[in-house]
Structure formats: C-alpha cells, structure tokens
Amino acid sequence: MKRSEIKRRPLSDTTLAGLEPDAKEYRELDANGLYFRVKPDGQKSWQLRYKKPDGKWSWLGLGGYPEVSGLLARQKASELRSDAAEGKNPIVTKQARKAIDQAAANNTFEPLAREWYASRLTNWDAGTAKRIIGALDRHVFPVFGKRVYADITPLEWMEFLRGMEQQGILEQMSRVRSYCKDVYDLARVTGRAVHNPLEGLHKYLQSGKAENYAHVSPDELPALLRAIQAYPHATDVRIGLRLLSLFAVRPSELREAEWSEFDFDKKLWTIPVHRKGRKKGLEHLVPLSAQAIEALEELRQYTGSYALLFPGRSDHTKPRSDTVFLMALRRMGYEGRQTGHGFRHIASTVLNEKGFDENHVEAQLSHKKPGVAGVYNKALYLSQRTTMMQWYADHLDELIAGNVVEFKQA
Structure with missing residues (x-):
C-alpha cells in the first residue's frame, strides 16, 4: 500500500507488511516518537526519535522489520523513553539491556x-x-x-x-x-x-530395561509373526520388523544400517564398530539367511536408491525415528508386550532351548563375556552361526505356517 493510504496510527500489522517503498527513504510515525522507516530497496526498520540530555533531538535504531514486530518495537520504545525521562542516555541503556540479554542467553x-x-x-x-x-x-x-x-x-x-x-x-x-x-x-x-x-x-x-526387553511368550510368537507379515501401514517398517526377528540385532543397528554394509555374494552383513557404541571392539558379522536376503531384496526396491536401509521421510540422510519399530508394534496391539529389542531375547531363548552352543548364540547377539575370557575370545563362529541362523529363519517360517521344526544336534 502507498503511505498516503495510511488511515490510523499506531500502524497495523497489515500496514507494516504492505507499505511500499518510494524513490526516496521515508519515515512514518507510529506513535509517541516511534517511527517506521522504509528504504527505496524495500528494507524496513524501526527508529525512535528522542531528546538527549543536552536537549538536542536524535534517532536511535530499534531493529529491522519483521524481526522486530510492532508490538516489540513499541515495548522497546517505551523502555527507552522512560530512560530518557529519567535523564539516562537511551543509547547506553539499550547497550546495557543487550548485554543483559546476551548474558541470559549464555545462561541457557x-x-x-x-x-x-x-x-x-x-x-x-x-x-x-x-x-x-x-x-x-x-x-x-x-x-x-x-x-x-x-x-x-x-x-x-x-x-x-x-x-x-x-x-x-x-x-x-x-x-x-x-x-x-x-x-x-x-x-x-x-x-x-x-x-x-x-x-x-x-x-x-x-x-x-524391563520394558525395553519386553517380549511375547513362545505360545504368542506365531501370532506376532503373522501380525508382522500382515502389517498394513508402511512397507519398509513391515520388512524392518521381519528383519529384526530374523537377525536378533539391536534395533538401532538395523535402523541405522547402510546398504554398503551388505555383501549379498558372501551372504554377510558387517556392522562397523562405530555403530556399536564402543570405543574398542570388533565389527560385528551377521550371516544372512535365505529369508533375510529375500526381505532385503524386497526392501531394496523401496529404499535401494538411498544410502540407508531406513531413510527418514523428511531427511533421507538420517535414519528413521528411534521409535519407528516400537510404534508399529503398538499399532499391532503389542504395547508393553513386545519391543524391537525383545526379538533378541526371543532368539536367545529359542536357540538355547533347542540346544545350540551358548558361545554361538552369544556371538550372534554380539555379547562379550566378562573378564579375561571376553578379552581373549575372538572366535566369531561364523560357519556355525550361519547354520544356526538359517535354522532359526526356517523355524520362524514354520511357526507362521503352524508347524514346528525340531533341531537335532549332529
């Protein structure tokens, strides 16, 4: 709008936003010595006209618009007019207030x-x-x-x-x-x-820990697996839950996984040390069962063009929210009964009960034994774990189908 069209003061928000520049800079009075300045290039700001202690009039800038709104500009002007009325220099008090605000910001x-x-x-x-x-x-x-x-x-x-x-x-x-x-x-x-x-x-x-490791009982596991298979919302989340059940890795390890970590020829997933939250340790090798490869191939159709298996929706360079799998389980009716971490507990229980070597199970879960044994036992048991996790994937499929595969040690 043109300055000639101003009908009331103090200036309304609509007027402040709509005032058009002229060939020359101009000021429009808002109220009580507060002016709104408009430059030819369209920049807008606030200025206060005040009388100095020596009786001379001067201008004091209060900030640009819209960063400093009309309400804030009037509040600042009121404080500075009070300072001037008390014989204080408004420039000095403005600087003092700025220093106080800065100190407060540093105390946040x-x-x-x-x-x-x-x-x-x-x-x-x-x-x-x-x-x-x-x-x-x-x-x-x-x-x-x-x-x-x-x-x-x-x-x-x-x-x-x-x-x-x-x-x-x-x-x-x-x-x-x-x-x-x-x-x-x-x-x-x-x-x-x-x-x-x-x-x-x-x-x-x-x-x-208790809630974080919540997991269903063996009798409830088949129904959970079927519910995951039928999850109707986000395809990548459905596949992620399937992979959690197959891998028994930490949810964060899967959620932050990158496609470059997977070697489909060697049927191996290498989780780097820096994503395991340890300053010293080994990378974690996870064998890929046939079912895991099938699930990954399906997921690659949706997210294979990104670096991450589970890229965020708003920022593809960051992984999905740390609650994504937990929220899905809640939608499925498993709040307080099953968590992403709980799949690790299920795998440990099943594999130990079926007679698999405890060392192989612990290596799959990336658990380090306490004491000296944990420091010197570098065995990865990769061959044994490959066999074990293929059996486990087959076992889960049989549970979904309603049958149970019994494992017999050779």
Whole structure:
C-alpha cells in the first residue's frame, strides 16, 4: 500500500507488511516518537526519535522489520523513553539491556550442554558422540534449550522425562537423563550452579530395561509373526520388523544400517564398530539367511536408491525415528508386550532351548563375556552361526505356517 493510504496510527500489522517503498527513504510515525522507516530497496526498520540530555533531538535504531514486530518495537520504545525521562542516555541503556540479554542467553541450557559435550568429546568414539548430540538435539533442546538452566525445576525435568516414558523410549529416556545430569554437574563444579535438579530423579522413573526387553511368550510368537507379515501401514517398517526377528540385532543397528554394509555374494552383513557404541571392539558379522536376503531384496526396491536401509521421510540422510519399530508394534496391539529389542531375547531363548552352543548364540547377539575370557575370545563362529541362523529363519517360517521344526544336534 502507498503511505498516503495510511488511515490510523499506531500502524497495523497489515500496514507494516504492505507499505511500499518510494524513490526516496521515508519515515512514518507510529506513535509517541516511534517511527517506521522504509528504504527505496524495500528494507524496513524501526527508529525512535528522542531528546538527549543536552536537549538536542536524535534517532536511535530499534531493529529491522519483521524481526522486530510492532508490538516489540513499541515495548522497546517505551523502555527507552522512560530512560530518557529519567535523564539516562537511551543509547547506553539499550547497550546495557543487550548485554543483559546476551548474558541470559549464555545462561541457557543449550550452550551449557554444548560446552559439556565439547569437554567430553575426546572420551567418545564418533558413533557415540553422534548419538549423544542427536538425542539432545531431538529431545531436550526444543524443550529446554533456550531456558535459563538455573530456573528449570526438578518437577519440570520429571514431567519431561515421564513424557519420554509415555512414548515407550525408556532406554533413550534413561540416557537423556544421565546426559543432562552430567551437564548440571559441570555447572555445579565450575561454580555456575548450586544444585543439580536431576539428582535423585532416577528413583521415580522406570529403569528402562524391563520394558525395553519386553517380549511375547513362545505360545504368542506365531501370532506376532503373522501380525508382522500382515502389517498394513508402511512397507519398509513391515520388512524392518521381519528383519529384526530374523537377525536378533539391536534395533538401532538395523535402523541405522547402510546398504554398503551388505555383501549379498558372501551372504554377510558387517556392522562397523562405530555403530556399536564402543570405543574398542570388533565389527560385528551377521550371516544372512535365505529369508533375510529375500526381505532385503524386497526392501531394496523401496529404499535401494538411498544410502540407508531406513531413510527418514523428511531427511533421507538420517535414519528413521528411534521409535519407528516400537510404534508399529503398538499399532499391532503389542504395547508393553513386545519391543524391537525383545526379538533378541526371543532368539536367545529359542536357540538355547533347542540346544545350540551358548558361545554361538552369544556371538550372534554380539555379547562379550566378562573378564579375561571376553578379552581373549575372538572366535566369531561364523560357519556355525550361519547354520544356526538359517535354522532359526526356517523355524520362524514354520511357526507362521503352524508347524514346528525340531533341531537335532549332529
């Protein structure tokens, strides 16, 4: 709109947004010495006309529009007019307020958390570091990132963590609680905080493991497998659940898997060390059963053009949400009865009960034995595990069909 068409002041939001530039810069009065400036190139900003202590009039910029809205500009102008009325220099008080705002920003949770993260970075491998900052970015910073950390109460942290509980991501909740507690410990030992609001909260939160490992009974397993086979929503999620049941790997290992890790000629999946969350260790080799290869080939029709097996919907360079498989199981009616991690427990139980060597089962699950045995036992048992997991895949298919294959040790 043209400036000649302005009908009322203070200027409405519609007027502010619609004012057109002229050949020369101009100012339009909003109210009480606050002006709206429009440049020939269309840039808009706020200026306050005020009288200095020496009695001379001057201009003070209050910020560009629309970053500084009409409401905020009037609030700033009111504060600065009060300063001028008290004989203070508005330029000085504006700078002082900016310094206060900057100090407050530095006292918010996100900068403190990033300082903690940087201080610990050398202690983590690349995969662990990525998961930690990812968890903070995804869960914590949107809620508490811009809050002054000293003002966040234990009750607010409790409600936040219980919200994660309700999502069913108990292990993630436990880790996030631990990260944030460490962040406050940094503030406390450096003299920037007296108390840690997360201290003791773990006593009133679920531990995560019992629910995280929830799994159906042997009698319920055939029905679960059939429900997965008939899952009607997302094809990639259906295939992912099928693969979880066949591989018995950690859900995060499958969710973050890349196509480059699979060798279909050798029938082998190599999970790199950095995705296993350990600074020292071995890559994990997972044999591919005929059923696993069939499922992967089907999945490749949908996501084979991406690096990841399960690319995110909005960002294909990042994997699907860490709750994707859990949410699918909930939709199928298995909330509290089956989780992605629970497939590992099922495989361990079945394989041990059927007489397979415990060492082979533990190697398939990528469990390291405690003590010296765990350090020196480097055996992969790949040949034995290939036979074992092909039997297991056949066994699951027989359960779906309503028959049971009994394994007989040679």
